[in-house]
Structure formats: structure tokens, C-alpha cells
Amino acid sequence: MQLAQRLDGIGEYYFSQKLREIDQLNKEGKNIINLGIGSPDLPPHPDVIKTLQEESAKTNVHAYQPYKGSPVLRNAISEWYKKWYLVDLNPDTEILPLIGSKEGIMHICMTYFEKGFSVLVPNPGYPTYLSAVKLSGANPVYYKLKEKNNYEPDFGELKEIIEAHKSSGQGTIGLFVNYPQMPTGQLPTRDLFEKLVAFARKNNILIIHDNPYSFILNDNPMSMLSVDGAKDCVIELNSLSKSHNMAGWRVGMLCGSKERIDEVLRFKSNMDSGMFLPVQLAAAKALSLGKEWHNEVNSVYRKRREKVFQLLEVLNCTFSRDQAGLFVWAKIPGKFKDCYDCSDYVLHNFSVFITPGGIFGSEGDKYVRVSLCMAEEKIEQAKQRIVPT
Numbered sequence: 001m002q003l004a005q006r007l008d009g010i011g012e013y014y015f016s017q018k019l020r021e022i023d024q025l026n027k028e029g030k031n032i033i034n035l036g037i038g039s040p041d042l043p044p045h046p047d048v049i050k051t052l053q054e055e056s057a058k059t060n061v062h063a064y065q066p067y068k069g070s071p072v073l074r075n076a077i078s079e080w081y082k083k084w085y086l087v088d089l090n091p092d093t094e095i096l097p098l099i100g101s102k103e104g105i106m107h108i109c110m111t112y113f114e115k116g117f118s119v120l121v122p123n124p125g126y127p128t129y130l131s132a133v134k135l136s137g138a139n140p141v142y143y144k145l146k147e148k149n150n151y152e153p154d155f156g157e158l159k160e161i162i163e164a165h166k167s168s169g170q171g172t173i174g175l176f177v178n179y180p181q182m183p184t185g186q187l188p189t190r191d192l193f194e195k196l197v198a199f200a201r202k203n204n205i206l207i208i209h210d211n212p213y214s215f216i217l218n219d220n221p222m223s224m225l226s227v228d229g230a231k232d233c234v235i236e237l238n239s240l241s242k243s244h245n246m247a248g249w250r251v252g253m254l255c256g257s258k259e260r261i262d263e264v265l266r267f268k269s270n271m272d273s274g275m276f277l278p279v280q281l282a283a284a285k286a287l288s289l290g291k292e293w294h295n296e297v298n299s300v301y302r303k304r305r306e307k308v309f310q311l312l313e314v315l316n317c318t319f320s321r322d323q324a325g326l327f328v329w330a331k332i333p334g335k336f337k338d339c340y341d342c343s344d345y346v347l348h349n350f351s352v353f354i355t356p357g358g359i360f361g362s363e364g365d366k367y368v369r370v371s372l373c374m375a376e377e378k379i380e381q382a383k384q385r386i387v388p389t
């Protein structure tokens, strides 16, 4: 069958291939400890599950839902943004519930980007930004995030890229950013957010800020929409996948000005319908949880992170202890050619899988990423298996 040209250069997702290899090794009796994937293993709060159970038992909740989501969920999102991020969002016009942040990335690309235009994506960064821009027909252009710059964009480099593309007739119309950053765990500063908003206004660029990690190992969740004037040029994506242990539920949100929401809805309403109402009501319940919930979840991740630090020390990796999100990002020792060499060495010698940083872009070639989504005992077991190199 002839494939559409838009799939040129879009391969199978790295993890889907790697999981097959790990499966095969497990069939051979290897019992691999997989510290690769960032899917929270802990359950949502019991009240969230209870809400889903009770609501789904009702007879009047099974119909199609409004394209813009249930008002109950939109109100809960609005209150959540106010309470944690000090951002005012009109629940009727400035919020669009999503089936996870990932689908929002695609919808935004299909709404705004097309052939003949460039879109800036972080290197290293979440691989979906690159593939979604490619699928839209636009030209994804990597900008570098370097450890020596605290993984903040170099605005001089951004400017150069924009100028270079302009002179070849290609306007730059979008910029993906994500803080706390995945995979590096870098936290944002207010100063960075202000600079980004000023840059977007000056260069007439749409910023897509992807913000799913702000509650994980971070006491100060921040939204880019809290910067004055941000709604003019920023769309923010957020998600319950990590903050509320609901990755499989597929609940996220897109926040921005009424104009942006209406524009994206024009695309999205042709793709799907509102989510199952009991899922939306349970998500609203999750968003009403207080600080105790986040403290409880984070105390588990904090203990796991200590174990991961120890494991990385056995491997002679270097890393910052001040990282947020579900992973630890670490520089590999010089004895390895690159991150793939290091990851394969650990997999084949010690039956532990850690993610090579290069899958997030070439700037990750000398790094690995270790997930915290694994029981502390398993991380300890992984550490015991690794013989110092």
C-alpha cells in the first residue's frame, strides 16, 4: 500500500521498538528491570476512582459530550489554575479539555502550521514535537538546550535561526517550550518565562508551552500564562497524567485566549467528541485535591530519586540533584562512546534498561534518562545488579 508522503521520516516510536527487544530478552529469562518509561505506577486518589465508578453506574451519562468538554471539568480547571498558578482563565472561553497533552500538540500543529513555515523545537525535547510538526507539513528546526546555559534557550541562537530561515523565504511561526523540561528536569524561572513571552511578541511567534510536570518534585508550580500579556502569544498544555497518576485516563487541557481556543476547536471538533462524562467528572475531582495529595506522591518519588542517584553514581554518571519531573537526567562517563553504547552496556550486562538521551535529540547523546516510575525496591535491585565500571 502506498503511504501518504506526510509519513516520510516518521518512524515507529523508539519505545515501541525497544519494548519489543526487552520483551524478547524477558522471554529468554533475563528479567529486565525497565527504568525507561515515565508512566506513573501509583494509582490516582481513591475518591477519583470512586467518582468514576459511581458516575459510570448512572444511566444518563453515556451520550456524546460537548466538544468543549463538560462545564464541570472546565470550571475545575479554571479553579485549579487560579489556586496553583495564580492565573485567571474563563472556564467558558479559555479552556479546552483534551485527551491528554499529546493530542493537543498534534491539534495545535494542524491548526497553525503548514508547508513553507518553520517551527522551533527543543533539542533535547519530547520527540512528539518534532513528529507533529513534520506531520503538519511545516519544517521543524531544532534549537539547542545546553547544560552550561541551565538548559534555557540561547536567544541569540533563536534569532539567528529565524533570520536564516527568513532569508530563504521561510517564516518561523512557532516555538515549542517545556518547563519543567523533559528530559533534563530543568525548572523554569520567572525571568525565563518573561523573556520567552517578550521574544514571541517581538517576533510574532506562537509559543506552545507544554507543562505536564509542574507538580512533580517541584514546590513551586508555574504557568507561562502568569506572565503579563502571555495570552496574546502563548498556548499552554497541561495534563493529569503525571500530576494525578492518571496517564491511562487520557485527560489534559489546552489553555489560552478565546481566539486560540476557538481556532484549535475548529480542528479538534472535526477529529473527536467530548470525553466520557464520568472520566471528566472524576478528573474534576482529581483537580480539587489539596497539597497533601501532591506531598504524598512526591515523598514516594523523592525516596526513589535518592536510589536512582545512587545507581547513577555506581555507573560514574554526573548529574544535578536539583531536577523536577519523573526522571533523572545524567551525563555518562567518558568511557562510553555515546548514550546508546552506555544504555546497551547496562541492558546486556546487568539486565537494566535506562533510556539513551539521544532519542530526545543529538544534544542528549552524552546523557541517559532514568525513570522514577518504579518501586524503590526494584531500583535498589537494579543498583545491586550494576557492577561499578
Ligand SMILES: Cc1ncc(COP(=O)(O)O)c(C=O)c1O
Residues within 6 Å of the ligand: 038, 099, 100, 101, 102, 103, 126, 178, 182, 210, 212, 238, 239, 240, 241, 247, 251, 252
Ligand atoms: C513533555 C511531555 N509532554 C507531553 C506528554 C504527554 O502527556 P499526556 O499523557 O498528557 O498526553 C509527555 C509524556 O510523556 C511528556 O513527557
